[in-house]
Amino acid sequence: MMSPFLTAFATADGFGKLIFLGLFVLSIISWVILVHKFLLLRKIEAGSTEFASFIKQQKEHLFRLKEHHMPKTDVQHPFTTIYFSLKQKTQDFLAKNQYFKTSSDKDPVYLSKTDVEAVQTDVNASISREGKMLEKNLFMLSTIVTLAPFLGLLGTVWGILVAFNELQGGASLGSSTALLGGLSTALTTTVLGLLIAIPALIGYNYLKNAIRSYEKEMEDFGGYLTAQVELQYRQVDLK
Secondary structure, three states: OOOHHHHHHHHOOHHHHHHHHHHHHHHHHHHHHHHHHHHHHHHHHHHHHHHHHHHHHOHHHHHHOOHHHOOOOOOOOHHHHHHHHHHHHHHHHHHHHHHOOOOOOOOOOOEOHHHHHHHHHHHHHHHHHHHHHHOOOHHHHHHHHHHHHHHHHHHHHHHHHHHHHHHHOOOOOOOOHHHHHHHHHHHHHHHHHHHHHHHHHHHHHHHHHHHHHHHHHHHHHHHHHHHHHHHHHEOOOOO
């Protein structure tokens, strides 16, 4: 016995088949994005947790670490980007302050309050960029949540229109293939639209909350790194 969805597709007219194909495409896009984002977030969170733990163990020589010292992960996660961005910015300011030191000044090179604030601003910008990268293509899920039911509704209206057209032509309720196909299209597209929209809505909300939670973790990690910069390199004003 054929699936009711396949039967409805087989008995639909040309425009009805286009609606079915549109719903099928939306379903594929939705599930590809959901599965990809879910797996990516899992790998990123695992890698970030390991990286943060490693960094906190190396705080005595935090900014002398190279890429080959870092834990190996399956994906490039934002914590490494934040770390190397902050490291580069800190080294740039230290190099600038070293350059402007007088030849008679033998004191170590430090960062001013303004330098530390600039480093913090750069960290915040890195976190914002990484957050936007994680949210890439999520707008498609929110679009599918809205579009799929409306496409299903279009199929419903079209199917009923086909059925009424056949009834006006004198077809009986049980004898016309086109009439039954119209009714089948009307019901099936509604169901498909909801079956596509509901998982997309649940997945979208889950991913948005997961990304928001991870952004908070990035902020905490960035705050820790900035605190270490201030602790190790900021000039102390004793006046």
